[in-house]
Amino acid sequence: xxxxxxxxxxxxxxxSGAGTAERAFLTHQAADSVSVIDLETxxxxxxxxxxxxxxxxxxxxxxxxxxxxxxxxxxxxxxDSESYNKVGxxxxxxxxxxxxxxxxxxxxxFVADWERNALLVVNPESMLVVDLLAVGKNPAGLxxxxxxxxxxxxxxxxxxxxVLDADTPDLYAEVETGKAPYAVxxxxxxKRVFVTGIQDDSLTVIDxxxxxxxxxxxxxxKPYGVATTPDNRYVLVANQGSNDxxxxxxxxxxxxxxxxxxxxxxxxxVSADGAYAYVTNWFSNDLSVIELATHREIKRLPVAESPRSxxxxxxx
Amino acid sequence: MKQWASLLLAGHFLLPNLAMAHGPTPxxxxxxxxxxxxxxxxWQQVSDFSAIADWHPMVEKVQVPEAGTRxxxxxxxxxxxxxxxxxxxxxxxxxxxxxxxxxxxxxxxxYSVSIELEAVDAGTEMSWKGRFYRADTGNFPxxxxxxxxxxxxxxxxxxxxxxxxxxxxxxRE
Numbered sequence: 001x002x003x004x005x006x007x008x009x010x011x012x013x014x015x016s017g018a019g020t021a022e023r024a025f026l027t028h029q030a031a032d033s034v035s036v037i038d039l040e041t042x043x044x045x046x047x048x049x050x051x052x053x054x055x056x057x058x059x060x061x062x063x064x065x066x067x068x069x070x071x072x073x074x075x076x077x078x079x080d081s082e083s084y085n086k087v088g089x090x091x092x093x094x095x096x097x098x099x100x101x102x103x104x105x106x107x108x109x110f111v112a113d114w115e116r117n118a119l120l121v122v123n124p125e126s127m128l129v130v131d132l133l134a135v136g137k138n139p140a141g142l143x144x145x146x147x148x149x150x151x152x153x154x155x156x157x158x159x160x161x162x163v164l165d166a167d168t169p170d171l172y173a174e175v176e177t178g179k180a181p182y183a184v185x186x187x188x189x190x191k192r193v194f195v196t197g198i199q200d201d202s203l204t205v206i207d208x209x210x211x212x213x214x215x216x217x218x219x220x221x222k223p224y225g226v227a228t229t230p231d232n233r234y235v236l237v238a239n240q241g242s243n244d245x246x247x248x249x250x251x252x253x254x255x256x257x258x259x260x261x262x263x264x265x266x267x268x269x270v271s272a273d274g275a276y277a278y279v280t281n282w283f284s285n286d287l288s289v290i291e292l293a294t295h296r297e298i299k300r301l302p303v304a305e306s307p308r309s310x311x312x313x314x315x316x
Numbered sequence: 317m318k319q320w321a322s323l324l325l326a327g328h329f330l331l332p333n334l335a336m337a338h339g340p341t342p343x344x345x346x347x348x349x350x351x352x353x354x355x356x357x358x359w360q361q362v363s364d365f366s367a368i369a370d371w372h373p374m375v376e377k378v379q380v381p382e383a384g385t386r387x388x389x390x391x392x393x394x395x396x397x398x399x400x401x402x403x404x405x406x407x408x409x410x411x412x413x414x415x416x417x418x419x420x421x422x423x424x425x426x427y428s429v430s431i432e433l434e435a436v437d438a439g440t441e442m443s444w445k446g447r448f449y450r451a452d453t454g455n456f457p458x459x460x461x462x463x464x465x466x467x468x469x470x471x472x473x474x475x476x477x478x479x480x481x482x483x484x485x486x487x488r489e
Binding site for chain 1: 341342343344346401402411428445447455
């Protein structure tokens, strides 16, 4: 019985073709394409042309797909994450931007609609928008706390973070952030939420229990992407103006180091084991690989034009 | 869809967002030129934030309402205002941004530009890097306010400026 199960597991790995290596899913805004990079070999597994100006990305391990937002087209591309064939398109209208997948209790997809100042709820099975919830002005990045069932949405033009329930249309809080909040990340232990503020070079730290602002930290010049590590040790911020990644101690909130990356970095994501961080460099068209143990950039991989990948862009 | 959500949607169509912020998809230019002159000489010329009219053929005049802010009058067009973000004499880099736009003067709603000089064998490599948004950030911009128009205007401004600077500095030798 035991043998049979491991045989089945092996078979499923072979069928998936992806093995266990993590992959980066990159949206190339100016090339109208997405590419997939094997993060072990650093080889490009696929690059496919899709609708114009892709920005946000979310990987759906449950549905074996990934979703890419096209704000300019009012639609989301749905792509098979194993065959890399296009599955379909979700016509949302508006300007879908940040995107996140819920595959815990419910299978659903949340999308920030920049133009309609709303959070869209999409059913990934029917590929239809099933709900539309009001948030602040020009929502950009968002994140999901799947355990506590909360959604956090950064409202770029209202300098706030909206906290909503992931299952019911309940609003818990609208928290004041720094100026022009862009990306959001929650700590692995669920205790703290981090929001970048592009226009006042800030990183706002919010207590997820009572939604109070714990601290407003200084970030580099024009902070965009933010990510936390699975061991609750670091918070990472990609600064588009100063071309670097700032590493903070997640507990003491002290800045530890500034790591130079490529030009105009936008998004940052951390590997599941917490060993590496990956940064998309929008201007210089490359992907920086940061070794977190040594706080060093160990590789800068050239990729297609204008990688953005707003969201957590890596997965198995 | 829930009824209140539909009402919210309807409300949106009745009250379009007139004061539109810039859209979500920036464009970029990365223009370069090699000038046969020492990097310090090129830096001296470009780093004077108030003196761009001395070398840029599209700029008729510059007014400086306060330090770090310049109002450019583009020939035959009108005014836009830029504000200085960073000036690094050691690295020979400077960056500034559009502070007050006029899309009839330059069809962009926002930009940030960095100018970088690097000493090379042939003299100085000058880079003009811009990140910007088209004039009409809605999803259906007219042709003269779309991404292509923005890229073309930003490239033209960078390239004509660098070509004139090259001519001026090389001609002097």
